Amino acid sequence: MLTEILVMLYFIFNLLLLPYGYNLLYLIYKSRQYNHTQPPNVSNHKTVTVQLPIYNEKYVAHRLIESINKLDWPRNRLEILILDDSVDETREIIDRDVEEKQKLGLNIKVLRRIKRDGYKAGALQNALDYTHGDYIAIIDADFVPNPDFIENTVAAIESDSRIGFIQARWSHINRSFSPYTEAFALGIDGYHIVEQSARSAAGLIMNFNGSGGLLRTKAIYDAGGWSWDTLSEDMDLSYRMQLNGWSSLYLRDLPIDGELPASLSAFRMQQGRWARGSVQCAKKLLSPVWLSKISLIKKIEATLHLTYYMISLWMFLSLLVTVPLLALNQFPYINHPIFVGLFSLAGVSSFALYVVALRTQKENLLKKIPYLSVLALMGYGISAKVSVEMIKGILHKGGDWIRVPKLNIIKKGQRIEGAYQSIKELPWLEMFMLTYTALGLTFAFLYRNFGILLYLLVYFAGYFMVAFEMFRQ
Numbered sequence: 373m374l375t376e377i378l379v380m381l382y383f384i385f386n387l388l389l390l391p392y393g394y395n396l397l398y399l400i401y402k403s404r405q406y407n408h409t410q411p412p413n414v415s416n417h418k419t420v421t422v423q424l425p426i427y428n429e430k431y432v433a434h435r436l437i438e439s440i441n442k443l444d445w446p447r448n449r450l451e452i453l454i455l456d457d458s459v460d461e462t463r464e465i466i467d468r469d470v471e472e473k474q475k476l477g478l479n480i481k482v483l484r485r486i487k488r489d490g491y492k493a494g495a496l497q498n499a500l501d502y503t504h505g506d507y508i509a510i511i512d513a514d515f516v517p518n519p520d521f522i523e524n525t526v527a528a529i530e531s532d533s534r535i536g537f538i539q540a541r542w543s544h545i546n547r548s549f550s551p552y553t554e555a556f557a558l559g560i561d562g563y564h565i566v567e568q569s570a571r572s573a574a575g576l577i578m579n580f581n582g583s584g585g586l587l588r589t590k591a592i593y594d595a596g597g598w599s600w601d602t603l604s605e606d607m608d609l610s611y612r613m614q615l616n617g618w619s620s621l622y623l624r625d626l627p628i629d630g631e632l633p634a635s636l637s638a639f640r641m642q643q644g645r646w647a648r649g650s651v652q653c654a655k656k657l658l659s660p661v662w663l664s665k666i667s668l669i670k671k672i673e674a675t676l677h678l679t680y681y682m683i684s685l686w687m688f689l690s691l692l693v694t695v696p697l698l699a700l701n702q703f704p705y706i707n708h709p710i711f712v713g714l715f716s717l718a719g720v721s722s723f724a725l726y727v728v729a730l731r732t733q734k735e736n737l738l739k740k741i742p743y744l745s746v747l748a749l750m751g752y753g754i755s756a757k758v759s760v761e762m763i764k765g766i767l768h769k770g771g772d773w774i775r776v777p778k779l780n781i782i783k784k785g786q787r788i789e790g791a792y793q794s795i796k797e798l799p800w801l802e803m804f805m806l807t808y809t810a811l812g813l814t815f816a817f818l819y820r821n822f823g824i825l826l827y828l829l830v831y832f833a834g835y836f837m838v839a840f841e842m843f844r845q
Contacts, residue, residue: 375702378693382704385690386715392683393718395676396725402570403728406624411527420522421451421505421589425492429513430462431780432631436513437469441478444519451505452480455495457488490598491773492582493605497598505589512583514631514778516545524626525586536591536618537610539568540584543627546782549634552841555747556632556639558740561729565624572622577614577666577674582606584628591618601769602656604649611657611674615664634781636841640754641797642776647681647758648765654678655766681762687752688759691831694824695808698815703824722748752834756805802839809835 422440426433440452452473456466466482473480483499490497496510507526511517525538541564547557564581571578580587582605592598595612602608614620633639654675661674697703726744730737764771809832816824 375697375700378697378700379702379704382690382693382697385686385693388686389683390714390718392676392680393721395673396567396721397717399567399570400721400724400728402574403566406569406573406622408528408572408621408623408625410524410623410625411531413523414527414530417446417449418506418526419449419451419504420445420507420509420526420586421453421503422509422511422522423453423455423496423499423503424511424513425455425457425495426462426466426513427457427488427492427775428460428462429458429778430460430465432513432778433462433465434469435516435780436511437466437473437480439516440480440511441473441476442519443517443522445522447477447479450479450522451503452478453499453502454480454482455499456482456484457491457495490600493598493600496605497600500589500592500597503589508587508589508592510583510585510587511628512630515583516629517584518628521626521628522586524623528621528623529586529588532619532621534617534619535588535621536595536613537580537585537587538621538623539578539580540623540626540628541565541568542581542584542630544632545629546631546634549632549781549784549786551743551746552636552639552750553632553634554740554743555750558726558729558743558747560632561733562725565729565732566725568622569624571673571677572620572624574673575619576670577611577661577677578620578622579607579677580610580620583630588618591616594618602649602652603645603765603771603773604653607650607653607678608656611653611661611678615657615660615666631778631780631782633776634779635845636750636838637845638776639750640757640838640842641774643754644757644761645774647684648761648771650678650681651762651765652769681758684751684755684758685762688755691755691805691809691812694828695812695815698812698819698821698824701815701819701821703816703821705823749830749834749837752831753802753836753838754834755831756801756835757838760801797842799839799842802835802842806832806835806839 424436424440443450454466454470456463470480470482483502485498507529509522509525525540529535529538542560544557546553548554568578591613592609595609595616598605599608610620633642657678658675661671727737730740809828812828813825813832816828
């Protein structure tokens with residue numbers, strides 16, 4: 373009976389992966405239909421409020437303020453609010469820069485709270501009381517907008533009075549810093565260049581990505597404002613906007629530079645937070661999605677979108693079941709052509725996603741193959757962390773909003789500052805999974821189940837890479 377239960381669970385976990393793989397193929401197809409024509413320049417300049425959420429960003433705060441000062445928008449129609457929750461020397465840097473820019477005529481001020489309630493979402497909600505703009509541009513500390521960012525996003529949002537928010541494509545100022553940042557960039561490119569453009573082109577529900585976007589102030593209020601019962605306040609609000617009748621627009625041809633996490637441990641932490649926040653949004657929003665009047669295809673796509681990080685959980689649970697099956701020498705092998713074909717097609721979809729993203733950017737695929745391999749290993753290596761965070765998200769609302777350090781590291785050879793080298797968490801989870809996977813490899817070798825060896829070796833390499841990098845840092 374134990375064997376039968378384990379075999380059943382193994383197939384269930386793997387079958388649950390299939391819809392996500394096939395959906396990627398659908399999104400790849402739809403992304404080819406993306407064709408946004410940028411409207412002409414704005415003639416009637418409305419007031420735009422630029423909100424800059426900052427928390428202990430001493431390395432990038434000055435760079436951010438300098439880039440905002442260069443925005444090409446009438447000064448009498450531009451309001452800059454720095455939402456500063458910092459408790460370190462970032463406060464002095466901001467105060468000094470703000471005083472300097474005020475003398476130059478920039479309408480810029482700092483908002484500070486007594487308590488950091490609600491983290492970023494709380495700061496954004498608090499800022500609404502001080503906001504006078506018809507539109508709100510939100511730019512995180514690790515981003516550097518081009519001077520024409522406001523002009524282009526306002527022109528796009530004014531092309532349709534029902535657009536609630538605009539999202540620009542994230543690009544990367546430190547892509548070439550290390551093999552890891554190259555891999556991080558590929559992962560984000562696949563999401564932005566293919567998935568987001570596909571959702572926009574097909575009129576599906578898409579999400580605001582938290583930075584590099586322009587939101588209609590009226591739509592924020594209409595949706596009920598910012599909420600911090602999830603760790604993905606951006607996804608939460610943007611979904612509520614669209615369920616309330618507002619539309620969205622993605623601008624693939626409008627890049628905004630951002631700084632990628634400089635280390636694998638920071639990326640692991642970031643992905644864990646995103647995974648936890650997304651599953652919290654799924655808990656909160658799936659019922660409203662299915663009770664809404666949107667089309668069936670939109671409901672299905674929204675479900676797959678909100679639960680996307682479940683891929684890591686199903687992979688992780690599949691591995692947990694695999695090892696005892698190998699220990700019992702009962703690992704199931706299905707060689708039926710239909711079964712093999714179904715999983716092969718779903719497995720190819722991820723590779724196809726990144727190929728399309730690279731071709732859209734006119735990048736050399738062969739040169740990026742090593743980084744695609746690193747990205748794949750990272751996906752396996754952080755699966756345990758992501759899965760644990762998702763379980764926490766299923767069980768609890770909100771949580772600690774742990775920031776990812778932004779270091780102003782752009783070029784190869786730059787060093788990570790000592791203050792940010794330490795990490796609060798050692799990779800005990802990855803070390804345990806490394807040992808667990810090694811047991812599976814041992815059983816597979818002893819019972820000559822060589823067909824599963826490669827599968828386990830990929831997991832072993834992924835966990836080893838993450839653990840090694842975290843210990844090294």
